Amino acid sequence: MAEPLATAEPLAGRNIGVLVEDLFEDLELWYPVIRLREAGAHVMLLGTGKHSYRGKHGLAAEPDAPVSTAAPGDFDALVIPGGYAPDRMRRDVALLALVRGIAELGRPVAFICHAGWVPISAGIVAGRRVTSVPSIRDDLENAGAHWEDSEVVQDGPLISSRHPGDLPAFCRTLIAALG
Numbered sequence: 001m002a003e004p005l006a007t008a009e010p011l012a013g014r015n016i017g018v019l020v021e022d023l024f025e026d027l028e029l030w031y032p033v034i035r036l037r038e039a040g041a042h043v044m045l046l047g048t049g050k051h052s053y054r055g056k057h058g059l060a061a062e063p064d065a066p067v068s069t070a071a072p073g074d075f076d077a078l079v080i081p082g083g084y085a086p087d088r089m090r091r092d093v094a095l096l097a098l099v100r101g102i103a104e105l106g107r108p109v110a111f112i113c114h115a116g117w118v119p120i121s122a123g124i125v126a127g128r129r130v131t132s133v134p135s136i137r138d139d140l141e142n143a144g145a146h147w148e149d150s151e152v153v154q155d156g157p158l159i160s161s162r163h164p165g166d167l168p169a170f171c172r173t174l175i176a177a178l179g
Contacts, residue, residue: 009040010179016041017075017102019095019118020063021048025083026055027164028112032079035171041178046070048092056083068094072101077178082113082133082163090121100124103157110159110174112166116140119158129155131162 016036020029036043047053047063054060078099080086089095099122103109111119116132117139119125126144131153140147152161152169159177161170 011036011175012040014041014076014178015074016043016077016079016178017046017070017098018043018079018081019047019067019085019089020045020053020061020081021085021088021092022050022053023084023088024053024055024061024081025085025113025164026057026059027167028081028083028115029055029061030059031164031167032081032110032171032174035175036079039175039179041076044070044075046095046098048089048095053085067092067098070098072098072105072107075102075107077108077110077174078102079174080109080111080115080118082111082115084114086111086115086117090117096122106157108157108159108174108177110170112161112170113163116145116160120145124158128158129153130158130160132160133162 033043044064046067052062103124113133120143130145131150137147151166152173
């Protein structure tokens with residue numbers, strides 16, 4: 001006989017912000033959103049000012065709030081998807097302040113693929129172990145991070161992964177850090 005499905009929601013009562021901007025990597029946004037919601041978290045998409053965004057592969061995302069209205073203390077963690085979006089995100093002053101503030105509170109900042117550009121610009125990677133898509137390894141190392149080629153790396157509040165294939169480990173690690 002099959003085991004009954006678990007009904008526990010380990011992240012009930014937790015508030016998670018997920019950053020969104022045009023040309024996000026579709027899986028790197030929606031896979032964590034779905035996993036976190038399944039675990040009981042309240043997930044808010046935070047945009048840079050538009051009413052709707054399109055992923056690299058065409059999926060749409062509508063933000064729940066602009067990042068400029070978010071405060072670090074409102075969130076238990078922050079997720080930054082990759083794609084081309086991080087190159088746009090790292091230019092938004094309010095977004096960088098939110099990332100820096102959440103890290104300063106010691107709360108998880110989880111980023112994947114090219115999303116490492118955002119923590120670089122927020123000034124929170126120096127001295128930390130991280131991973132990413134190999135093409136931004138030099139950027140992370142030049143910002144003072146210690147890069148390694150692993151499916152997921154957790155160092156203090158930072159959780160990082162390389163690419164969509166690492167999403168299961170990325171989400172398990174984030175959920176465990178919050179559970």
